[in-house]
Structures are given as structure tokens and as C-alpha cells.
Amino acid sequence: MKMTADIKMQIEAIKNPGRINALDFGDTVLLTDGWKGPYIQKDKALINLDKIRHPDTIKDNFNPNRIKLFKIKMTKHLLVTTAGRIVRRFDTEENEHIWVRNDWINEYDNAFSYATEETKQSVIPIGINGAPMGVVLCMHIDNEDN
Numbered sequence: 001m002k003m004t005a006d007i008k009m010q011i012e013a014i015k016n017p018g019r020i021n022a023l024d025f026g027d028t029v030l031l032t033d034g035w036k037g038p039y040i041q042k043d044k045a046l047i048n049l050d051k052i053r054h055p056d057t058i059k060d061n062f063n064p065n066r067i068k069l070f071k072i073k074m075t076k077h078l079l080v081t082t083a084g085r086i087v088r089r090f091d092t093e094e095n096e097h098i099w100v101r102n103d104w105i106n107e108y109d110n111a112f113s114y115a116t117e118e119t120k121q122s123v124i125p126i127g128i129n130g131a132p133m134g135v136v137l138c139m140h141i142d143n144e145d146n
Contacts, residue, residue: 005107005134006031006038010047022052025063030135036104038134039064061117064132069115069124078102079141087139090114090123098123099141108133 003011009031013020023030029049031037042049060066070092077089079099086102098116100123111125111133125133 002109003107004038004110005036006040007046008107009033009038010040010045013047013052017051018053020052022049022054023058023062024054025058025065028064030062030064032135036107036134036136039132062122062135067117067124067132069117069126069132070120072098072114072116072123074105074114081139081141087141090116092116092120096120097141099139100136101139104136108136 009020012033013022013031019033021032021034023032027042029040029042029045031040031052072090072092075089075091079087079089081087087099088102088105090098090100092098098120105123105125108125110127112128112130113126115124115126115132116122117124121138123136123138125136127133
């Protein structure tokens with residue numbers, strides 16, 4: 001059985017609670033390490049969310065109830081960065097490219113589709129029910145020779 005993003009992040013929150021933030025959006029929480037994070041229903045959380053750090057101010061940018069999503073397409077284009085990380089390309093409807101770490105996006109293998117928000121700074125996996133599953137921030141690629 002492959003571990004999903006929500007289980008992995010909850011395990012990380014148990015091991016290092018000071019490294020993880022919980023952004024509270026009512027009945028849903030975004031558990032994040034600053035680069036990626038799953039949305040978790042509070043009643044389905046396996047950990048005590050009160051022990052996780054809650055930032056004083058929360059921007060509404062990634063509120064799953066209010067976020068405006070734009071459909072993007074996952075491609076088979078992969079690059080190896082100079083740091084040795086593998087990144088995957090997503091294409092917007094305007095033919096813009098968004099690159100994210102492949103290992104992070106693979107944590108959402110059960111995603112039905114993918115979207116981005118207005119700034120195109122992240123990839124948001126969408127579940128079969130149409131709800132956002134999490135957020136993965138993009139990487140900047142300088143010389144794209146594809």
C-alpha cells in the first residue's frame with residue numbers, strides 16, 4: 001500500500017510538529033511544510049491538530065472553499081535539475097509551463113485531474129469528487145530547452 005500525501009504529512013507532523021503549519025479553513029485544514037501540503041477534513045485527521053503550529057495570520061489564497069481554479073494538463077515531460085531532483089511539467093490552457101517536483105506530485109497518485117490558481121504558482125490535485133486534495137508549489141526553471 002502506497003502512503004498518500006495526507007498520511008505522510010500527518011506522520012511528519014508527529015515527528016516534527018514545529019516544522020509543520022496547520023492553516024485552518026473551517027472544517028478543512030491545510031497541513032503544510034511551506035512547499036506542499038494536503039487538505040484534511042478536521043473530523044478525519046489522525047493527529048491532534050491543536051498540537052500543530054497555527055500561524056497568526058492566514059491568507060485566503062488556498063482556502064479550498066474560495067480558491068478559483070484553472071484546469072492544467074500533466075505532461076510526460078521530466079527534467080533533472082542541477083540539484084538532481086526530477087521535476088514534471090504541467091501545461092496551462094495558455095501554453096504556459098508549470099514545473100513541480102515529481103516526487104511531491106506522485107504523492108497524489110489518486111488525483112483525478114490537476115488545476116492551478118490565479119498566480120500559477122502551484123499545482124492543485126483534484127479528487128474524483130471535484131474537491132482540491134492539496135497544494136504543491138512550483139519550481140522556477142530558467143533554461144527550458146523542451
